[in-house]
Amino acid sequence: MTRPTLTQATGPAHTRILGLGGVRGERIVPNDELVGPIDSSDEWIQQRTGIITRRRAEAGTDVLDLAEGAALQAIANAGLTGADIDVVILSTVTYFHQTPAGAAIIADRIGATPAAAFDISAACAGYCYGIGQADALVRAGSARHVLVIGAEKLSDWLDWDDRSTAIIFADGAGAAVVGPAADEDAVGVGPVAWGSAGDMANAILILDDDASRAGGGLHQEGQAVFRWATTRIAPVALRAIELAGLTPADIDVFVPHQANLRIVEAVAKRLRAKGARQDMVVADDIVHSGNTSSASIPLALDHMRAAGRVRSGDVVLLVGFGAGLSYAAQVVVLP
Numbered sequence: 001m002t003r004p005t006l007t008q009a010t011g012p013a014h015t016r017i018l019g020l021g022g023v024r025g026e027r028i029v030p031n032d033e034l035v036g037p038i039d040s041s042d043e044w045i046q047q048r049t050g051i052i053t054r055r056r057a058e059a060g061t062d063v064l065d066l067a068e069g070a071a072l073q074a075i076a077n078a079g080l081t082g083a084d085i086d087v088v089i090l091s092t093v094t095y096f097h098q099t100p101a102g103a104a105i106i107a108d109r110i111g112a113t114p115a116a117a118f119d120i121s122a123a124c125a126g127y128c129y130g131i132g133q134a135d136a137l138v139r140a141g142s143a144r145h146v147l148v149i150g151a152e153k154l155s156d157w158l159d160w161d162d163r164s165t166a167i168i169f170a171d172g173a174g175a176a177v178v179g180p181a182a183d184e185d186a187v188g189v190g191p192v193a194w195g196s197a198g199d200m201a202n203a204i205l206i207l208d209d210d211a212s213r214a215g216g217g218l219h220q221e222g223q224a225v226f227r228w229a230t231t232r233i234a235p236v237a238l239r240a241i242e243l244a245g246l247t248p249a250d251i252d253v254f255v256p257h258q259a260n261l262r263i264v265e266a267v268a269k270r271l272r273a274k275g276a277r278q279d280m281v282v283a284d285d286i287v288h289s290g291n292t293s294s295a296s297i298p299l300a301l302d303h304m305r306a307a308g309r310v311r312s313g314d315v316v317l318l319v320g321f322g323a324g325l326s327y328a329a330q331v332v333v334l335p
Helices: 042-049 063-077 102-109 123-140 196-204 224-245 260-272 294-305
Strands: 015-024 025-031 053-055 088-089 117-121 144-155 171-180 194-198 204-206 218-220 253-256 315-322 326-333
Touching: 015 063, 015 123, 015 294, 015 326, 042 260, 053 102, 053 171, 063 102, 063 171, 063 294, 088 102, 088 123, 102 117, 102 144, 117 123, 123 144, 123 171, 123 194, 123 294, 123 315, 123 326, 144 294, 194 224, 196 204, 196 224, 218 315, 224 253, 224 260, 224 315, 224 326, 253 260, 253 294, 294 315
Parallel strands: 088 117, 088 144, 253 315
Antiparallel strands: 015 171, 025 053, 144 171, 194 326, 204 218, 315 326
16 A cells, blocks of 8 residues: 655745834832842942843733733734734743643734644743744744744742842843745845753752742852853854854844843954954843843844834844753844
8 A cells, every 4th residue: 555645834935024022011120229138239230230220010910911012012013913923932931820831822812813822941042942933934834924922020030139130130021023035135034053051951940839939939040151151152143143144244233132231242242253343233231121031132122123223124143042051043134
């Protein structure tokens, strides 16, 4: 008996980002509001992290509310409606249920049902992981429009007496819609360079059953993460540029995960030493938004667009890194 031949789906050869959106926590929290319990100062926080203020959501706003707001903005910016979305990918480490996936709830809220929907847990690299998956889904013919959301309400998981986390983390959501590019000249998403360093998995943890942390379960070994990021991330960024067929001099905008301003500046310096231009715009959203994990890259892009620091057609290098330790990078063209 002859085995039947299966048909495999195929899609468009090229993809691009069609729209972006972002939502921050409603409340602006200055350093002075946090220094008491951790015996610190505004000057110390700025020197160590670069943060002046961070945004945190009110008690009545949860992580799905933030995700929904960013999603609706991105869809509208793409000139689409919820009914046009075929897949919803939500990257978060602060969703409050083990199951069902938060993405399925978001799909229903935005009118994307019956879109496929799933969550990913790659922390601060999650948005870049999601863009990589969205690109593959569209080019494989499994979807036409994919919504990628990075959303966190980290303030729900903080110990306000822990100076390694209380001063850094914040709340927000960013989103993008990935869809077909008209032709090769309109390609807007480069190949993803990604990986993980599981031997350092204990460097960043959220332990929801850790009773020793009265205010939450987020733990970070800040110095270990700093050393790892400042040495390991630049090569990943350079690999993403190479995979996209470009050189560092082709990059107009560099948007790394907004973990710490010193890390951002150190990686940018390494890229410039390898040929990136001095006038390359470098995201510094950490200064006024704090570290929003999965949301930090799309939020920074959204903020930079609103401020006029970037424009449509800019070649942008995205680099995410965080818990896992997971990392991912790709070159995209700004819609």
